Amino acid sequence: MALLATAGAWWLLWRPNVAASPEGPAYLYIRTGSSFSTVLATLRQQELLQDLRSFEWLARRREYPERVRPGRYLFTPGLGNQALLDMLLDGRQDTVHFELQAFKYKPQLARQFSRQLEADSASLRRLLNDNDYLQKRYHLDTTTVLTLFLPGSYRLLWTTSAAALLDTAARVHGRFWTPRRRAQADSLGLTPTEVHVLASIVQRETAKKEDKPIIAGVYLNRLRRGMRLQADPTLLWAIGNFGVKRVLNKDKLVNSPYNTYKHKGLPPGPITSANRQSLDAVLKPAAHQYVFFCARPDGSGYSDFAETYAEHKRNARRYQQHLDSLRIMR
Template identity: 75%
Template sequence: MPTTEAAHSSRRLLWYVLLLALLIGSGLFYGAWRVLWEPNVAVSPYGAAFLYIRTGTGYAAVLDSLRQHELLRNQSTFEWLAEQRGYPRLVRPGRYRLNPTYGNNDILDMLLQGKQDTLDFTLNAFKYKPQLTQQISRQLEADSVELRKLLNDNTFLTRRYHLDTTTVLTMFLPGPYRFFWNTSAHQFLDSAAAVHRRFWTRQRQQRADSLGLSPVQVHVLASIVQRETAMKEDKPVIAGVYLNRLRRGMRLQADPTLLWAIGNFGVKRVLNKDKLVDSPYNTYKHKGLPPGPITSANRQSLDAVLKPAAHQYVFFCARPDGSGYSDFAETFAEHKQNARRYQHRLDSLGIKR
């Protein structure tokens, strides 16, 4: 009998040990799950969460950013695992998208491998260099001071892109771009140059040659066409007007070039005093194209110059109906009538400038 009771006691003890081991194991598994795989990204009501790590910063800056922007649910478990995996010594810069389902292990896999998120943005048309640098520095890590320095370094631009500090603005095509956030100023310029090279196919180059224009000159003329009209149908016609003037040795007399020179594109009515501005961009004074573009020409405007409409027009004027289209003329007498109607329209609206 005592033997039987001892056996039962031993079995109960074994079950207790097994149950305790199971509980301990479950606890350890749960603890490991929490540290490694439990989703640890704080859900934001403002959309996707991103961790930005600036070039040259270290682990302390990463922790400070995580804490300051409240990106994690439990930062202590992240810090513990980061230490175990050696992340403090392997910080890589970039813009990292934190998926709400990511646990600490997923986050660290991404950070250690440098799998940063790409950034899509649209480069809007700009007229002056500061507008370009502002656009870029607002969206990329690229330093605006460094970018301005490169854009004004004639030796660098000539050696690397065969452009100068004025014509370099022809290198930038408005439209969608994709970059890593930590793209440097040099890398941004190289990427813009690559997009520009892809645009200038052999066919486009041949069209420019047939017009007697270099790619830079096409960009400059396209920038004027773009400032003259937003109407797709009118762009090839206006391009044809300016090409006719160039062939006949006439001055372009393009109002948008005056506005660029005086720094005021809000002017609706160009005055005679504007035509006296001392600038190589004053196409009322100087024959030929201005030395550089007056805005970053888009693909539509560039192709309008490369495929101009064939006609004999050498004058045009905005229509008085406010439609945005233009009236075209072959003679100055016709043009004066068109211009008079447009001036009457401005007078009726009380527009003096």
């Protein structure tokens, strides 16, 4: 009898119950507020367990139905009921490895996170548009809050709320802004937020690492001389079309605070999420006297720089002729 009891206990507690999946790692997602019956239904539907009845029997005896915890749980092949319930009762979630890509507008940011987290995009958008909340917690407003988010890798719990997500972004942001970087910004007469805004323009101007500090230097020279930035990417942000290859004079008439052809100084917020390379290009700009630049007509992605308007006009004419040869009108 003792042998039978021992065998029965092994069967209930430790016998492998998670089936191997040919499709790779299997996860159980338990949404906030889910009941035990919902958990069972999910396990049944996804066929994660070989013997659901033994799991349910043990779960009830360990009072799991009263202690269901939300999360994203990795079901490793070979796990038995005891180990599974230890994991679920302790709430030992598997983290989500999230790669934040560059974004231009709040809805794009919200959609990126909502695709991989429990929180929906609407909850994040509400916080991003709550000026009082952002001012009190981060000293940012509904426009500058986008400077809080640095593209790159994040490890998050699937159950991370919109508020916790903003706090996580703020911690990553804080680690980037070391005392050395803050001192560099101060030496340029810029706040960290202004560095983000300028870096977003630099990032939209070029993908070439070598050109970024030079372009940053051009814009800083313009700011120091009281010139308008006249940055085409800010116009494209204002008209909502980054696919434009050829900026037209009518684009320069758009009524927007982001129109740097009309308004002096930096726009009120970033036009994309600046990455670390672009931020460091602004913090360590190339020293020169250039105040103009134009894309090279060879399609290389690099720019030609000029100190005088006459030289810049020649560069711009060559580029316009290049667009004409490709029949690019817009």
